[in-house]
Structure formats: structure tokens, C-alpha cells
Ligand code: SAM
């Protein structure tokens with residue numbers, strides 16, 4: 001298999017693909033209440049265009065992908081895209097990150113289309129708080145979605161919780177308990193400062209709070225390509241991962257690139273740089289030209305971001321870049 005490396009000799013084998021900039025929620029740390037100015041549909045890559053990019057990427061060494069957004073499941077026909085992408089030679093894993101609200105409807109179809117795994121974002125187990133954080137979501141929809149995913153055999157389901165001081169940090173132990181009671185695989189994520197909503201809670205503090213509840217045993221990830229560091233409470237079926245982009249940055253092991261819904265290939269979530277693939281895709285794109293552009297984007301991948309120094313160098317938010 002081809003091994004693709006960037007200028008810092010990091011292996012690049014993972015592409016996160018944003019399939020839409022639209023979302024049916026407005027999480028306070030991700031979007032303003034009125035939402036973001038939406039791209040015209042004509043700007044958004046078709047499923048055929050995404051497949052073409054991935055066919056070239058797979059030949060270069062990309063073997064794992066994750067569909068994200070905006071909310072990927074608001075785009076019509078995502079199971080069809082999953083089927084197309086999972087059949088590309090060289091692609092070993094197609095996963096999805098979702099807010100879970102539409103999973104009850106789509107979980108089985110996604111599994112049957114070839115989806116390997118799913119991550120569901122959920123920041124609270126309290127209904128009124130869920131409505132405040134997402135601005136109008138219903139907690140029950142996500143809980144049904146989690147059950148639907150498990151029932152469809154999309155296991156392990158990972159639950160992503162962004163921990164915010166004074167907003168939901170009093171629930172970290174409740175989420176830890178779910179690793180016992182429900183076998184959830186919970187990942188605690190440090191808040192990145194795209195919007196001024198709350199103070200982040202460092203992962204070291206979250207671990208400390210959970211340790212007062214039970215001993216944390218280091219363990220290997222159940223599956224995944226990501227930056228989380230994993231632990232388990234003694235006897236729990238589920239695990240806990242800590243993703244700490246601000247206080248414990250993982251840039252030196254970063255293996256990913258991002259494709260936005262309008263065809264920009266971004267080397268880093270926290271950089272404004274990108275290479276535009278859409279024009280070439282809609283012109284007389286040859287696979288050689290696409291390959292040249294993909295390699296150009298990979299070569300421009302920065303060594304690290306500067307979040308720990310309080311520097312956020314982007315004007316877009318997560319829903320636009322594809323979190
Ligand atoms: N709509 C889907 C969802 O919410 O899972 C996929 C897109 S969302 C942008 C992807 C992930 O980014 C979610 O887990 C969300 O919690 C996370 N996210 C968004 N803004 C964030 C921020 N400021 N800091 C940390 N994580 C953030």
C-alpha cells in the first residue's frame with residue numbers, strides 16, 4: 001500500500017469529508033443563533049465529485065474517511081454516498097459524525113450501505129440543558145438515535161461531549177457512569193475557542209474529577225484513528241477518551257486532511273490555507289491534475305496549530321470546515 005507523507009514525515013491516511021454546511025441544530029460553541037450564511041446548492045460538491053476525489057486520494061494512500069458537516073444526515077441520500085465511498089478500492093473504513101437527531105430514521109440504512117462506525121455528539125443528559133446548548137434540539141431524539149445505531153450493529157458507538165465550564169462540566173461523572181451502565185464509549189473534548197461561549201475545562205481537570213469516582217486504568221482505543229487518549233473505569237464495558245487540542249495538542253501525530261462541502265481541501269482545521277478542487281472537478285479535470293492538487297495541499301500542512309498560545313487563525317467555524 002502507498003504511504004503518503006507530509007513535509008514533516010507524518011503519515012496522511014485519513015480524510016474528513018464535510019457533506020453539507022447545513023445543520024438542524026445551532027450548538028452554542030459552533031454556530032450563531034441565526035446560523036451561518038449558507039452556500040448555494042450549486043457550490044456544494046455532488047456525490048460523484050466527492051467519489052472522484054476519493055478515488056484519487058485512495059490511490060495516493062488515503063484509506064479511512066469520516067463524513068461530517070454541518071449535520072451530514074440533513075443532506076438527502078447520505079446512505080447512497082456511504083455505499084459509493086465504501087466500495088472504492090483501498091478504502092478500509094467509512095465512519096460518520098452526527099448530532100444523532102436523525103439516526104432513528106437512518107441508522108439501519110447506513111449500516112446496510114457499508115458504514116463502519118459512528119460518533120454521536122451529546123453534551124448533556126438533561127433535556128432543558130440540551131435545548132439551551134443546541135438552541136432547539138430534543139434530547140430524546142438523540143437518545144433514540146443512539147439506541148438505533150446500536151440496534152443496527154453500528155458498534156462501538158462513541159459519544160462526544162464538549163466540556164464547558166459552568167454549562168455542562170457538572171455532568172462529566174454522569175457521562176463516566178454511562179460507560180458502566182450503558183457501555184457507552186465517551187470522549188471528553190476540550191472546547192476550542194471559535195465562539196466566546198464558555199471557558200474550556202482542561203482534560204487533566206476532567207480526569208481528576210472522574211478519578212474521585214473511580215480509578216482510571218489506561219487502555220487501548222476500541223477502534224479509531226484519532227487523537228484521544230483512552231482510559232477505563234474498573235469493570236466498565238465502555239471506555240473514556242480525552243481529546244485535548246488546546247492543553248495537550250496532538251499535531252505531531254496528525255494524520256488527517258479535510259474536504260469542505262464546497263470542495264476545498266484543507267490541511268488543518270486551524271489554518272486558513274486550502275487548495276480548491278471544485279474548479280478542477282468542474283473543468284476538464286484529469287485524475288493527474290487532481291492528484292497534483294491533493295499532493296500540493298498535503299505539502300502545505302503546517303507543523304502545528306497555536307491554540308495553546310490563544311491564537312485562532314481562522315474566521316470560519318467548525319460547521320463550515322467540517323469538524
Ligand atoms: N453535526 C455533527 C455533530 O455535531 O456531530 C457533525 C459536525 S460537528 C461540527 C463535529 C464535532 O465538532 C462535534 O462533535 C462538535 O461537538 C464538535 N465541535 C464543534 N464546535 C466545537 C468547538 N468549538 N470546540 C470543540 N468541539 C467542537
Ligand code: SF4
Pocket residue numbers: 023024025026027030031069070071099121318319
Ligand atoms: Fe450542528 Fe454539529 Fe455544529 Fe451542533 S456541532 S451546530 S449539530 S454542526
